[in-house]
């Protein structure tokens with residue numbers, strides 16, 4: 001199957017209120033342009049320098065999302081152009097994004113990553129930490145970042161019930177935050193093998209790589 005066919009099939013399955021991030025990490029400019037020609041304009045990368053290089057080379061109407069773990073010292077390379085940072089997992093990182101966004105006279109939209117999986121390899125805040133951070137006055141001082149929602153990755157398992165429960169708990173937290181803040185609108189939840197469950201559980205944004213571009217060779 002070609003990239004174009006794969007992408008069209010996925011788009012058909014998604015309702016209009018779910019945004020597709022085509023995850024193009026490790027993929028070439030040519031492969032990205034195939035998806036672009038189908039009309040895809042949002043691409044996700046997990047390495048800052050790889051994303052910056054692609055931003056330089058590719059059409060400027062592409063929106064670049066950083067979906068991976070971000071080291072604070074790399075923020076400056078994407079601050080001029082990144083359109084959404086999904087993996088914000090510390091206050092330190094949020095402060096650095098704010099600083100670099102200010103230097104570029106921008107407000108950068110961010111999602112807070114919540115640790116929902118059983119595995120301890122996945123980054124993110126606990127639900128308690130999110131609630132604490134939310135009630136902290138420090139967020140309102142960060143005028144060059146706008147938190148628009150949450151992101152989470154489920155446990156890597158064949159057991160759909162586990163995935164479904166983890167997504168359900170993230171959705172509940174999302175709804176709770178939404179109550180007191182109308183900037184909260186995005187729930188980034190679901191990848192190639194679990195996006196259908198994600199959507200059932202209330203996802204508004206899915207991050208799909210291998211089902212569009214095929215397996216990655218690292």
Ligand SMILES: *Cc1c(COP(=O)(O)O)cnc(C)c1O
Pocket residue numbers: 023025046067068153190191192193207208209210211
């Ligand atoms: C790689 C990656 C994806 C896409 O994974 P696929 O299984 O290829 O769809 C989604 N989210 C994050 C955070 C990733 O690193």
